[in-house]
Amino acid sequence: MNIPVIDKSNYLKGLLITARKDKQLTDPEKNIIKGIAEKLGFANDFYEETIRNLLTNKYIIEEPIKFSSKKIAESFVIDGLKLFYSDNMVEKGEIEWLKKTAIKNGINEKWFDEKLQTLKTNAGNFLITDFALLSII
Secondary structure, three states, rough: HHHHOOHHHHHHHHHHHHHHOOOOHHHHHHHHHHHHHHHHHOOOOHHHHHHHHHHOOOOOOOOOOOOOOOHHHHHHHHHHHHHHHOOOOHHHHHHHHHHHHHHHOOOOOHHHHHHHHHHHHHHHHHHOOOOOOHHHO
């Protein structure tokens, strides 16, 4: 699937928003974001600069993101859930924001809740799988 540039940008932006929701940025979160940024074609220096300023950047608007296709949105939601659980500290605000993003993209709340429950019960196995993004690029 050819992902439009705006969706690539929004995918990365969404993960950055997700990561900063708990007001900290852990190494596992950085590793996930870096891996996805590379797969999306972002330069390493762009990633490094963005991560360095993520928690203090007041210009990142945290509105739920709209993607051009439901398939991209579903991939994003799955990767966002993996990002939540990568640091073993899930905040209610993280889940609420991701759920709003899912709904904005026409994703059924039941589908979201099922993915969330799957992750909760299989977190260790879920985290060692590839990014959902890889299944669509």
